Amino acid sequence: MNPPGNLEELGQPGREAWEARIRTALDAAIAEGTDMGVVRAGEHLRLDPGRLLDRRSLDWPALPQHAVECLGRNNALRLLDWTGDAGQAIGRLAHQDEYLEWRVVRAGDEIQRIEMTTELPEYWEVLAGYEPRQLLALARKFARTAEVTFEDLYGSLDPLTPGLSADELSAAFAATCLPKRESVDRPEDLIDAVGSINDGVRGLLCMIHRDNNLVSLFRLMVSSLQPHLVVDSVTLRPRFPSGTEAIGGIGAIATPGRNSDPLVVERLSRFATEGRSVAPGDPLGVYIRSLQLHALAMPDDSDVPLEWLHLSRGNEADEERGVPASFQRLTLEAPKDAPAQVGDLVVRRTGEPLRYGGQLAELVQLTLRVQTSEGVTLAPMTPVTATESESQCGEHRATWDAFVSAGMGS
Amino acid sequence: MSSETLQPGIYFERSVPPPPAWLALLLNASRGATPRQVSEAVGEVVAMLTGLQEGQLRELSVTRADEAPASIPLHTFDFLLGFGTSFFSPGRGLAAAEKPSHLVSLRRGRSAFPALPWSDHGSDDTDRGEADFFLQFTGATQHAVSRAAVEVVSLVNEQTLPLEPVWSFDGFQRDDGRSWVGFHDGVSNLEPSQRRAAIECRGDPDWNRGGTYLAFLRIDISLNRWRTLTRREQELIIGRNKLTGVPLESIDEDGTPLTMPISPPTDASSWYERDAYFNIADSGNPRIEATHVNRVNQNRASPSTPSAHRIFRQGYEFLGRVSPTGADVGLNFISFQSDLRHLQQVLGLPGWLGDANFGGDSHAGQSADPVFSLAAGGFYAVPPKESPFPGARLFLAQTTMS
Numbered sequence: 001m002n003p004p005g006n007l008e009e010l011g012q013p014g015r016e017a018w019e020a021r022i023r024t025a026l027d028a029a030i031a032e033g034t035d036m037g038v039v040r041a042g043e044h045l046r047l048d049p050g051r052l053l054d055r056r057s058l059d060w061p062a063l064p065q066h067a068v069e070c071l072g073r074n075n076a077l078r079l080l081d082w083t084g085d086a087g088q089a090i091g092r093l094a095h096q097d098e099y100l101e102w103r104v105v106r107a108g109d110e111i112q113r114i115e116m117t118t119e120l121p122e123y124w125e126v127l128a129g130y131e132p133r134q135l136l137a138l139a140r141k142f143a144r145t146a147e148v149t150f151e152d153l154y155g156s157l158d159p160l161t162p163g164l165s166a167d168e169l170s171a172a173f174a175a176t177c178l179p180k181r182e183s184v185d186r187p188e189d190l191i192d193a194v195g196s197i198n199d200g201v202r203g204l205l206c207m208i209h210r211d212n213n214l215v216s217l218f219r220l221m222v223s224s225l226q227p228h229l230v231v232d233s234v235t236l237r238p239r240f241p242s243g244t245e246a247i248g249g250i251g252a253i254a255t256p257g258r259n260s261d262p263l264v265v266e267r268l269s270r271f272a273t274e275g276r277s278v279a280p281g282d283p284l285g286v287y288i289r290s291l292q293l294h295a296l297a298m299p300d301d302s303d304v305p306l307e308w309l310h311l312s313r314g315n316e317a318d319e320e321r322g323v324p325a326s327f328q329r330l331t332l333e334a335p336k337d338a339p340a341q342v343g344d345l346v347v348r349r350t351g352e353p354l355r356y357g358g359q360l361a362e363l364v365q366l367t368l369r370v371q372t373s374e375g376v377t378l379a380p381m382t383p384v385t386a387t388e389s390e391s392q393c394g395e396h397r398a399t400w401d402a403f404v405s406a407g408m409g410s
Numbered sequence: 411m412s413s414e415t416l417q418p419g420i421y422f423e424r425s426v427p428p429p430p431a432w433l434a435l436l437l438n439a440s441r442g443a444t445p446r447q448v449s450e451a452v453g454e455v456v457a458m459l460t461g462l463q464e465g466q467l468r469e470l471s472v473t474r475a476d477e478a479p480a481s482i483p484l485h486t487f488d489f490l491l492g493f494g495t496s497f498f499s500p501g502r503g504l505a506a507a508e509k510p511s512h513l514v515s516l517r518r519g520r521s522a523f524p525a526l527p528w529s530d531h532g533s534d535d536t537d538r539g540e541a542d543f544f545l546q547f548t549g550a551t552q553h554a555v556s557r558a559a560v561e562v563v564s565l566v567n568e569q570t571l572p573l574e575p576v577w578s579f580d581g582f583q584r585d586d587g588r589s590w591v592g593f594h595d596g597v598s599n600l601e602p603s604q605r606r607a608a609i610e611c612r613g614d615p616d617w618n619r620g621g622t623y624l625a626f627l628r629i630d631i632s633l634n635r636w637r638t639l640t641r642r643e644q645e646l647i648i649g650r651n652k653l654t655g656v657p658l659e660s661i662d663e664d665g666t667p668l669t670m671p672i673s674p675p676t677d678a679s680s681w682y683e684r685d686a687y688f689n690i691a692d693s694g695n696p697r698i699e700a701t702h703v704n705r706v707n708q709n710r711a712s713p714s715t716p717s718a719h720r721i722f723r724q725g726y727e728f729l730g731r732v733s734p735t736g737a738d739v740g741l742n743f744i745s746f747q748s749d750l751r752h753l754q755q756v757l758g759l760p761g762w763l764g765d766a767n768f769g770g771d772s773h774a775g776q777s778a779d780p781v782f783s784l785a786a787g788g789f790y791a792v793p794p795k796e797s798p799f800p801g802a803r804l805f806l807a808q809t810t811m812s
Contacts, residue, residue: 059717059759060709060717068614072614072615233603235602237684242607242711242713242715243715244714258716259717262714263711294758295754295758349512349754351515372694
């Protein structure tokens with residue numbers, strides 16, 4: 001398996017470590033699925049695409065729909081951009097849960113730029129373990145300053161000390177730059193353990209939400225790949241279940257109400273019912289498929305120039321070789337001589353000025369690519385009565401209450 | 411399956427197909443009228459229409475004691491009332507309610523949608539589909555819906571109500587299940603059990619919970635341009651066999667589109683074959699995926715899955731002017747959706763309809779000679795049922811304009 005985005009920054013040991021990491025995550029997801037009663041967990045999911053020739057994309061908008069559904073769009077936009085006193089991204093850690101996270105850089109109240117990433121934390125752990133100098137260079141590039149040090153990335157550990165193992169370096173990076181979930185629950189406390197180089201204060205390296213990682217992605221995929229049919233309540237014929245019906249019906253480890261989870265569950269459950277084998281696309285990852293820049297306008301209602309948009313951490317499309325674009329990072333920023341800033345832009349679909357990162361996320365389409373076997377062999381099964389699974393809003397409302405208590409809600 | 415809250419005129423129940431005749435009447439509130447005056451005017455219009463449904467025509471009212479009432483056929487039409495972007499404009503001083511976030515004018519920007527340009531009618535009159543109020547009439551005959559619209563205009567004029575009719579549009583259902591481009595239309599609409607999930611708003615703003623949003627796009631179709639394409643080219647734009655409606659699955663070495671190995675469904679068809687015919691199974695073939703029927707449903711997911719962007723379509727064809735150069739034909743595209751974002755995504759996303767005029771390969775810019783173009787259009791909130799009329803509580807409760 002190639003590294004995410006077909007990036008070429010890992011040497012051979014790092015690439016092997018990444019592949020091992022993928023295998024470990026998949027095995028863990030299968031074991032967990034089996035323990036939870038997922039029938040034939042992992043039977044349909046393979047890592048090697050081999051003869052799986054049908055390429056399919058599962059696409060969804062990047063705006064956290066669950067937050068919108070629970071809190072209303074206006075409140076959700078504000079909460080998702082909630083930062084602490086020093087600028088730590090509390091809202092991001094709590095509820096940016098669609099496999100994309102963002103950082104809004106403001107000068108006063110005006111947005112100067114918005115950065116977005118879909119990069120998996122597990123990959124950054126491998127990078128930290130095997131390529132510390134590359135890690136430092138990237139961190140300095142994203143923070144836009146040379147004043148980032150190894151201490152910002154590894155804590156008290158000097159990664160250049162001879163004899164240190166890759167695992168030790170990875171662990172030090174994780175301890176310094178990723179949240180620790182063992183002891184605290186409140187996002188406004190959890191964010192304090194994430195280093196400023198990744199918590200939004202000085203930079204955005206990789207994702208930190210508890211579900212935006214490789215293990216969760218495999219958990220979602222494995223638990224979704226179960227055959228399931230329901231009886232339609234009107235026609236009384238069998239049909240494929242909706243995402244929320246499948247989540248309830250097969251016990252998929254997924255959150256109803258999101259843009260991502262119900263879609264993945266619905267599609268993968270269908271593939272399993274059709275008897276298809278599935279492999280994640282290579283390179284594995286969630287990618288930024290598009291930004292609808294035409295939905296933004298300059299103050300004079302002209303289109304936003306393409307040069308405002310930067311896609312990175314991935315590869316361009318190669319149509320001749322049939323390789324799709326696979327970008328993991330997006331930055332929206334005005335060039336130096338531009339007559340306006342990002343905060344001056346207007347969102348055409350709502351008529352609103354661009355004030356929140358979520359308004360941009362609403363225009364970003366993410367993609368998870370998979371490959372499947374051809375042909376259909378329907379699993380012999382009896383359709384069951386459909387049961388919808390309801391989305392729960394308790395966690396969002398609790399965060400909103402904390403947001404209001406912090407004086408941010410007015 | 412019936413809805414307690416949705417206004418009539420949305421035919422989502424399996425056993426109730428849309429009636430053949432359609433007419434939309436757009437009205438603005440008169441400048442200078444107070445919110446209360448406008449609200450009362452709308453109430454009078456709704457009351458009149460309700461009476462008309464019961465056979466009461468004002469023209470035929472009894473005027474002498476010895477007269478027996480005359481009536482007209484009953485229940486010949488349905489109507490629903492929508493509220494446009496301009497109604498919520500703070501400058502109008504009409505609305506107390508919060509404007510839904512994605513209820514916007516389609517005038518903004520050079521093109522309402524990136525791959526659906528405005529028609530070139532030789533005028534800049536691109537706001538013809540937008541008004542404060544949208545009255546949709548659907549009925550068994552063109553006369554029934556026309557009479558309803560005429561009675562509204564008559565009432566407004568005779569009673570000097572503070573409403574101004576600004577535009578009307580009409581259309582019809584075909585008898586062959588096809589559209590002007592010759593292909594089956596409305597085939598891959600939603601499963602009956604899932605339609606309400608696609609249609610009904612779940613809140614945000616809360617006042618529209620149980621209501622819906624209506625999108626009206628009057629789409630011109632250049633038959634002259636369309637009929638220059640070969641049948642093969644047409645099929646690779648649409649995504650179905652032109653004669654049978656069976657979805658395409660692949661393309662052979664000669665470039666001939668090949669259909670799925672199924673037939674148009676009958677009572678004897680398996681559920682899977684019916685599903686493949688109506689819901690277009692994902693082919694995995696990039697050229698097939700670029701066809702219209704695949705583009706509009708890229709995610710192949712159900713309405714209750716938000717990122718499926720499913721909408722409920724209920725369109726009506728139209729015939730405009732006939733001239734020596736041809737006939738102006740098109741589609742009054744009407745969709746109902748729980749959230750206007752869904753239609754905006756379908757018409758904006760690359761790979762969906764954001765980078766292709768209707769279907770086929772994507773293009774970097776708009777075609778100089780598109781087959782489909784937008785003649786008029788607007789978005790409307792369609793509030794849930796309410797007394798004395800849907801949306802009554804949206805009005806400002808004050809007697810003077812600010």
